[in-house]
Amino acid sequence: MVDDKLRTPGAVRDAERWTAHNYHPLPVVISSAEGAWLTDVDGRRYLDFLAGYSALNFGHRHPQLIAAAHAQLDRLTLTSRAFIHDQFADFCRELAELCGKDLVLPMNTGAEAVETGIKVARKWGYQVKGVPAGQANIVVAEGNFHGRTTTIVSFSTDEDARADFGPYTPGFTVVPYGDLAALTAAIDENTVAVLLEPIQGEQGVVVPPEGYLPGVRQVCTERDVLFIADEIQSGLGRTGATFACDHEGVVPDMYLLGKALGGGIVPVSAVAANADVLGVLKPGQHGSTFGGNPLACAVATEVVRLLATGEFQRRSAELGERLRAGLEGLVGKGLVEVRVRGLWAGLDIDPALMSGREACERLAARGVLAKDTHGSTIRLAPPLVITEEEIDLAMTQLAEVLAA
Structure with missing residues (x-):
């Protein structure tokens, strides 16, 4: 009792x-x-x-993250992206360097990073790859967990996450996780991206077969398709490397990051990719009032510096x-x-x-x-x-x- x-x-x-x-x-x-x-x-x-x-x-x-948050709280917490603040450039540069990418797009939650990745991949497909308007598709895996927005649950195979939230967003093809042959067969001329977790966390920390991620990287390169790695849970030191993809020497075209990036203090997420991918976005086409705010950048910059030591x-x-x-x-x-x-x-x-x-x-x-x-x-x-x-x-x- x-x-x-x-x-x-x-x-x-x-x-x-x-x-x-x-x-x-x-x-x-x-x-x-x-x-x-x-x-x-x-x-x-x-x-x-x-x-x-x-x-x-x-x-x-x-203590290092709390100190950064306290210091920033006494100075500036929000400007919106209408103005540039003094924490923004350092955060974006240092995270881009950690990822080995040209550009960073800061957001808030993991689901926002995934939604951003989907939008960027589609726009890249239309403007760079030449996919006919409205025909872009993205290959995803069974057992995935990328968030709970209406678009993301549209390609979930978890009925608790998906049921009764339709109508569902089209444009996704679901294949078994870890099955390279099935993934390859699902790619067609209108495929703009493969979106995967390098390790499926919500499914129970499911590690794909050895050689799977390198195989995905190779087929994406051969078929002119973006490889998007959702490292929101698996990234930033969790698996014994900066990114889970590092274990097999794989570099995706786009990293989706979140969770640990905010140091357990504020929600921070980001998309990191090269200029030929993230460069498709122009002013007014995507944004967030709180994305990349001064407090978030101050904390997340310290997170990146902690990781930079190894x-x-x-x-x-x-x-x-x-x-x-x-x-x-x-x-x-x-x-x-x-x-x-x-x-x-x-x-x-x-x-x-x-x-x-x-x-x-x-x-x-x-x-x-x-x-x-x-x-x-x-x-x-x-x-x-x-x-x-x-x-x-x-x-x-x-x-x-x-x-x-």
Whole structure:
């Protein structure tokens, strides 16, 4: 029985009373956080193994990022893109250099970055490739998660995300993820882009077969099609490299970035590509009042500088091996399969034992916060500032949940 003196039950009830039920959160009410740890309204501490779906790659309240935000709050927070502010050029230049691209287009949310990528690809197809007006198509993958706008859910294969939101936007061809032959066959003379997650996060950290991404790169080059990599969750150090594409030496034509770019402080997203692609946009054709605002640029520039040292990519790669070892030791002991790339893991629990939701509730009771996705699958994505001891602690708690 829950102690009536605790604040959590009432706060949970209030949240359920006053908000639309578009999420089903765990019954935990967080009031403060630092590094890899969260504290609830009753003073209980939790190890964060979700990191805001990779939005908190650098942990909660990273001092360098908080300092940048505080300094900018005292100076300037918004101008709109009607004017240029003094943080804008540095952010765009340093992010472009990190990506190895000519240009950056800042936006706010990941879904906005995806929508921007779709618009740019279509315009490029009409103006550069010569696709007949209104005929552009984009090849996407089953199991994708690129956001929840009406256009994006039009090519989702997740019925929870898609059902009852039609009529749907045409212009997309869906093929099995990881199937290079199917993707190649789907490309025709009007295809302007292939849009893929290099690792499918929402699907359960699904890593494609070796050689798949290089194959996609090759066929896109041969067929004059843009390769758009949605690195919103997988990018910026999460997988042990700056981008998940880096693991196979693949450079897409366009990066879609978000989540960790805002340092867990403000929503920041961006599209990065060369001038022959992003250069198709002209004034008035696309924009955002808050996109590239001074506060966002100040924080995101510090994020880029943290990544430029390579420290966080190395931490993710090295600690990811410890995470892998811990999880693989539980295969056959409640786990059916694990998929790990850096500090990002998908684990399939034996459905005869419990659902992913039940496992997350039991982990929360033991002081570890994670999130289920699709039945008995859980995603783990701890902040990149996590320590070996904290990883071991989480593995011990997971083992005890499975054993119980």
